[in-house]
Amino acid sequence: MLNGKSMRGIGVALGLLLASGSLALAQSTDSKTNPARAAKDDSSRTGPEVWDANHDGVYTCDEWKRYLDRMFTLADRNHDGHLDAKEFETVRKAAPVLADADFGYFDENQDGKVTRSEFVSKPSEFILSNDKNGDCRVTPDEMKAAAPASGQTKKNRFP
Numbered sequence: 001m002l003n004g005k006s007m008r009g010i011g012v013a014l015g016l017l018l019a020s021g022s023l024a025l026a027q028s029t030d031s032k033t034n035p036a037r038a039a040k041d042d043s044s045r046t047g048p049e050v051w052d053a054n055h056d057g058v059y060t061c062d063e064w065k066r067y068l069d070r071m072f073t074l075a076d077r078n079h080d081g082h083l084d085a086k087e088f089e090t091v092r093k094a095a096p097v098l099a100d101a102d103f104g105y106f107d108e109n110q111d112g113k114v115t116r117s118e119f120v121s122k123p124s125e126f127i128l129s130n131d132k133n134g135d136c137r138v139t140p141d142e143m144k145a146a147a148p149a150s151g152q153t154k155k156n157r158f159p
Contacts, residue, residue, distance in 0.1 A: 048126050048138070050097050061136035064124040071095050072119045082113035 048059040051067030075083050075090035083091070088103045106114045106122060130138040130146050 047097070048124070050095070051124075057140050059124075059127060059130075059138040061124070061127060064127060065120050067095075068120045068122070069116070071098065072116050076116075082115055083119065084113055088114060 049055075051063050052059055053063045053066060071091050071094060072083065074094055075087045077087055077090070083106075085103050088101075088106070091098050092101055093099075103114065104110070106119050108118045127136065127138055130142050132142045132145060
């Protein structure tokens with residue numbers, strides 16, 4: 001016999017499955033008819049666009065932290081305020097931008113679990129690389145300045 005909590009969990013899982021299935025179907029149809037859109041969609045699932053909450057093209061530390069907080073909440077299945085290695089796999093699967101994330105990197109005190117604070121406090125590599133003026137915001141102008149000019153290749157700083 002299933003209790004109310006189990007039934008709710010099954011209902012949530014079923015709802016997510018149905019929602020993701022229809023979204024995937026809609027995306028696959030559009031990708032076939034518009035290859036340019038398909039290429040943009042691929043980068044938007046793995047790049048900073050995923051966590052740009054207001055979709056203004058400016059990527060902030062606050063938006064990054066809110067994104068990590070949502071991922072933590074999603075992964076903390078038993079609601080104990082910690083992610084174990086198994087729960088951390090949920091993060092890696094649900095957030096393409098974190099697909100290669102290392103559990104040990106987030107587990108600062110190496111106690112075998114990641115707290116919300118440990119998880120959310122990690123900076124975005126994207127912001128660290130592109131925030132030229134140190135204001136915890138990456139603007140389109142900063143991204144243009146960071147991109148190599150058309151026809152030029154980046155020089156290897158490490159010969």
